[in-house]
Amino acid sequence: MIEVESTGLTPAGGTRSTGGNGRRRVRMEAAARRDQLLEAGVVLFAERGYDEVEIADIAAAAGVSRGLLYHYFPDKVAFFLAVMARQLDALARATRVAPAAPDSPPGTREATVRAGLDAYFDFVAAHPQWYRSIYRSAVSAHSAARELVERAHARQARRILALFGELDPDPLQRVAVRGWVSFLATVGMSWLDGSEVPREQLRERCLQVLFSSLGVTPARASSVWSGSGSSHE
Template structure:
């Protein structure tokens, strides 16, 4: 591979460039297979310069995970203009499944591979789940549901359920279509939410 000609960039622009090259590599390989040497070469910089922006390879991988999670959150932003909360949830879920399907190697590595055992990686994953759960909880008013600790617990559980069912589907679709997967996860939300809202915290 021919090293690209180095150009002068601001520190933030250079950091963003290195992350972008890393994200491209994640399209066809697992997270732990990303090579900082290849990233540096593609960006036209030395390996030493890459480590000027990132303390270690692990720090670089965490930055990649954070960037990818942010992109996923951006593409799954709820379309509130749809009006119906179930339609909003379905559209976001469809975007989520499409995103992780297109980035399955990196996604599976983050949740069940090298990322699952690293505290910094887990924090990125937990923070991402928290944003997703908050988005669903913000639909509570449209569903005429009161936000309670039990409802919050149920929604956080639904986010994890959605994630794990999608992971299982990515590993072995087993004849289940994308549309059936979307409906399974979407339809489970109102059932869980209404059950949680019908119980008091003391009942639980």
């Protein structure tokens, strides 16, 4: 994964003006430059929000002219969406866990979700900047951006329902689990914002809440699960 490091990718402290005024022109490989721009976007959008970040800021942060951004992205919205998509994708990839076999005992499924939650909080702790960028500024004024997050959350909800063998869940479960994904996102944000809740406690609470959303009691979960998923098993 790409990090914000200093191997020539970060060009001094671009303060203002049009990138490199007078400085020698630096030519980078296209993919690397693209990554650098996206990385600058992550940082800036994490702290300031779409409208408050100017093209000039991004260009300055990368030490290039404003015009160059349009060599890599059609416009500002597209750039913003690329930043978000990249992060949502990274988050989704990081939290993906192998689903349990369809005939595995219920306990296995619980363990799987627990592992997924661990991976989730790992990601949050490891990339607070990225995570903030998704849920602070990323939820943006543009409908396309909202839909990006919405789709990612819907996918996450589907993954979880599938984990429990609910290929065709009832509407109530669908709505509740989708709500739980928002719950988790907000919990992650609060956790980052200085709450010193022990990580395992938080994970277990999230797990409990998920079970509630599914409409099952964790303690006796094993018996209830097989009851609702009759169509598939």
